[in-house]
Amino acid sequence: MKRRNVLAGLAALFTAGCTKIGKTDWFADVIDATGRLNRAAHRALGGEQALAPEFTKADVSPFFRGNGSIDVDTDAYRASSANGFADWQLSVSGLVQKPLSLSLDEIRALPQRTQITRHDCVEGWSAIAEWTGPQLSTLLAMAGVDDSARFAVFRCADTLNGGNYYESVDLLDAHHPQTIIAHLLNGEPLPIINGAPLRMRIERQLGYKHAKYLTGIELVASLDDIGEGKGGYWEDRAGYTWYAGI
Numbered sequence: 261m262k263r264r265n266v267l268a269g270l271a272a273l274f275t276a277g278c279t280k281i282g283k284t285d286w287f288a289d290v291i292d293a294t295g296r297l298n299r300a301a302h303r304a305l306g307g308e309q310a311l312a313p314e315f316t317k318a319d320v321s322p323f324f325r326g327n328g329s330i331d332v333d334t335d336a337y338r339a340s341s342a343n344g345f346a347d348w349q350l351s352v353s354g355l356v357q358k359p360l361s362l363s364l365d366e367i368r369a370l371p372q373r374t375q376i377t378r379h380d381c382v383e384g385w386s387a388i389a390e391w392t393g394p395q396l397s398t399l400l401a402m403a404g405v406d407d408s409a410r411f412a413v414f415r416c417a418d419t420l421n422g423g424n425y426y427e428s429v430d431l432l433d434a435h436h437p438q439t440i441i442a443h444l445l446n447g448e449p450l451p452i453i454n455g456a457p458l459r460m461r462i463e464r465q466l467g468y469k470h471a472k473y474l475t476g477i478e479l480v481a482s483l484d485d486i487g488e489g490k491g492g493y494w495e496d497r498a499g500y501t502w503y504a505g506i
């Protein structure tokens with residue numbers, strides 16, 4: 261669809277421009293404004309819960325590269341991975357009625373969604389893959405989201421250049437049908453390079469929103485006190501737009 265390409269182009273342009281120009285306050289403001297504009301335009305044009313395009317098995321890319329962190333350099337992660345991640349726990353916490361801590365088995369036992377989608381990285385590559393896992397909305401319904409919550413923050417096990425990777429979305433994207441917690445890539449357990457054992461799929465947004473090595477989902481009223489307050493690892497460091505709609 262033409263519109264999607266235009267928005268993707270704009271998002272890529274602004275994020276790429278940002279990397280080149282570097283982080284200045286005025287530029288971060290422009291990027292932030294662009295994010296808001298992008299979010300409003302995206303939703304006005306596409307409908308609030310419009311689906312990202314889905315593809316067929318014939319379209320699946322032969323290899324899905326790893327980008328950013330491709331491993332987690334901690335003893336705990338190595339031990340967990342050696343053990344098939346049998347002890348991995350995903351927490352749902354913050355502004356919820358009933359905090360959760362779920363094992364991989366519990367996550368696999370929930371209703372699952374499988375989708376074949378295209379991942380677009382701002383660095384200029386794309387790949388199509390099949391992802392499987394429960395919808396985030398299922399976990400949110402189990403936990404019971406408080407009325408005061410406005411964002412879901414994704415916590416990750418890895419650090420990149422010494423900083424904790426994290427991301428966040430608003431509750432509309434959190435409840436989007438294609439927002440899933442993936443544990444399978446092309447029918448196989450997630451490889452380590454792609455975020456084993458759990459990673460987010462936020463299909464209407466760019467690659468950096470799709471948090472890998474997922475350990476927790478936190479419901480918050482504001483992003484101000486999370487990281488540097490811009491809603492994500494790259495948003496904090498490089499001024500990447502928080503709403504990265506494609």
Ligand SMILES: Nc1nc2c(c(=O)[nH]1)N[C@H]1C(S)=C(S)[C@@H](COP(=O)(O)O)O[C@H]1N2
Pocket residue numbers: 324325326327328329380381382416417418420425426453454455467468469470471472473
């Ligand atoms: N925890 C974590 N999640 C992450 C990253 C990362 O470095 N750490 N990189 C992001 C970026 S920029 C992209 S394009 C995708 C890459 O996913 P892949 O490694 O499966 O290709 O993961 C995103 N999620």
Ligand SMILES: [Mo]
Pocket residue numbers: 327380381382383467468
């Ligand atoms: Mo990316």
